Amino acid sequence: MGTIVTYLAEEQRTFAESPFNPVDSLVFATLAYLNYEQAPCMPAAGAGRVLLHDVIMLSDWDDLTACSWMEDAKDTRAFLHVLAASRRMRDVSVAYYANEHSEAVEKQFSAVTLFFPDGAGETGYLAFRGTDGSFAGWKEDFNLCFKEVIPSQCTALAYASGVASATEGPLILGGHSKGGNLAEYATLTVDEGTFARIVGVYNHDGPSFLEDPSPRIESTRFCDLLHKTVPESSAFGMILERRRDYRVVVSSALSVFQHEPFSWQVEGDDFVYQEALNPSAVFFDEALDAWLRGKSPAERERFIDTIYELFASTEASSWAEFQEKLFANTRRLLGQGTKLDAETRSFIWQTLGSLGGILKNETIRRFKPAPPTWLPRRRARYDSEKGNDL
Incomplete structure (x- = not known):
């Protein structure tokens, strides 16, 4: 077993040679955390594309990963090294980077579109960033517990609509943490023309919704598009989750640290799965759900x-x-x-x-210990001796 780092080091086939898979999605979702404004080669908004390889090689890595969980993760530099050397990622290009932050309206939003050539031509992956280290970012996450719509969700819809209008071809939407929630929300609320172009939606340990954003959430097509993955001790990804169509990924970390993508276990071109969440995760999820309902x-x-x-x-x-x-x-x-x-x-x-x-x-x-299995038989024998009818 390995991680997305070992996957990038070992998987040297292009997307034309081996189709896009869930592990690729977690890689792209992780790339949403990079500060692309720090890359000297990055064009102005809407001005064109730049190769991901050039972003990695021409940037200061400390600046590129500042103010996110990647800043302190022990595998961040190894991740960037294998990205730069990857044959699979060599033709991936970056465009439409957006980064918005507002304390006033409690909003933290960032997204980038990654284009990769495949057997059918070219596909665009809209990667939505999860929560950063700011209080405003975390506050917006908590607002999901009482608001049907948060500012970042509205911006995610506008972003997806804008990228769709500026491009052609199939689209994939995805993200880690809150980014996964934004990917789902945008897919559920875009116009029918854009929805028809979406070929996949990936939510990697992101929360669900207080109320369904659209009747589309019950449609067969959306259910077929959605790939939700959570680590075995997931807490954040199970918030407000009422569905059971998620898959549980084995992680090398403990407890809440399983939220970090570098801990998710990979074998070949897919994750290593287990049948259900760990008991501790189920315990926390049910307790939090009962508190929210109360x-x-x-x-x-x-x-x-x-x-x-x-x-x-x-x-x-x-x-x-x-x-x-x-x-x-x-x-x-x-x-x-x-x-x-x-x-x-x-x-x-x-x-x-x-x-x-x-x-x-x-x-x-x-x-609480279960009652001894002999109690019912003992009571039955007592009742029989006393002539009691059961």
């Missing part, structure tokens, strides 16, 4: 907004900045918490308490 959208919004405001009060704009002065920021966060009015403090503790209660009940339900 709170109104207004209560969820109030809770999330209050927690976000507490973190924002530390004057850090990202998790990285928060951790740089962890002790001081934690003290400030706790200090600001004491300044909340009594009603808000009570609401926060009650909300956290309800989540804790659900986790406790779920733990008891799962780990």
